[in-house]
Amino acid sequence: KNQVEQSPQSLIILEGKNCTLQCNYTVSPFSNLRWYKQDTGRGPVSLTIMTFSENTKSNGRYTATLDADTKQSSLHITASQLSDSASYICVVSASGTYKYIFGTGTRLKVLA
Amino acid sequence: NAGVTQTPKFQVLKTGQSMTLQCAQDMNHEYMSWYRQDPGMGLRLIHYSVGAGITDQGEVPNGYNVSRSTTEDFPLRLLSAAPSQTSVYFCASSYLSRAGGLTVNTGELFFGEGSRLTVL
Secondary structure (H helix, E strand, O other): OOOOEEEEEEEEEOOOEEEEEEEEEEEOOOOEEEEEEEEOOOOEEEEEEEEOOOOOEEEEEEEEEEEEEOOEEEEEEEOOOOOOOOEEEEEEEOOOOEEEEEOOEEEEEEEE | OOOEEEEEEEEOOOOOOOEEEEEEOOOOOOEEEEEEOOOOOOEEEEEEEEEEOOOOOOOOOOOOOOOOOOOOOEEEEEOOOHHHOOOOEEEEEEOOOOEEOOOEOOOOOOEOOOEEEEEE
């Protein structure tokens, strides 16, 4: 069964600190993996996309990694800001399908 | 550029009532979809469409109906609302890519702002 699991479920850090969010997937055949940020009361917004051949991709203070062999991805946030408080959702697409498989998300809270 | 627009943002229904959630996109995306988001669960696909006149069921289609008469619009109808349909609903769209004669969906999903529905 195609599944996406994220950890931790929730995380609290102090402003300025770094953190890493994890995503494990069992989706096959793999097409791509995206990380989305969802602010409270808003729709998710894409942060980055990882395809099979990519290991690392950065978007400002966000760096995503992908290990296609172990089917794991991580999202590293550097020098966190209060505005980083949100849910971060890992989404995997299976090749040849129209469907996206969503993780349940990691809720991040950044404290001043 | 409006992107994906959902209406209404909030709605309260009584059990048994029907209603339609509206979704419109101005990006000429072929793919449109409806999700529901419940606490502790990932976004779950209700219905999706890969073009005008073409719809298909997702993971949780029961109690919902869709149609796609134009590229821009993809309304979601609740036929007879039940308390279990209390949720936040998101409409999302993306482009479709084609490779080797196959149409696959690898595009970024653009989401609306959500519609919060409460069924009493």
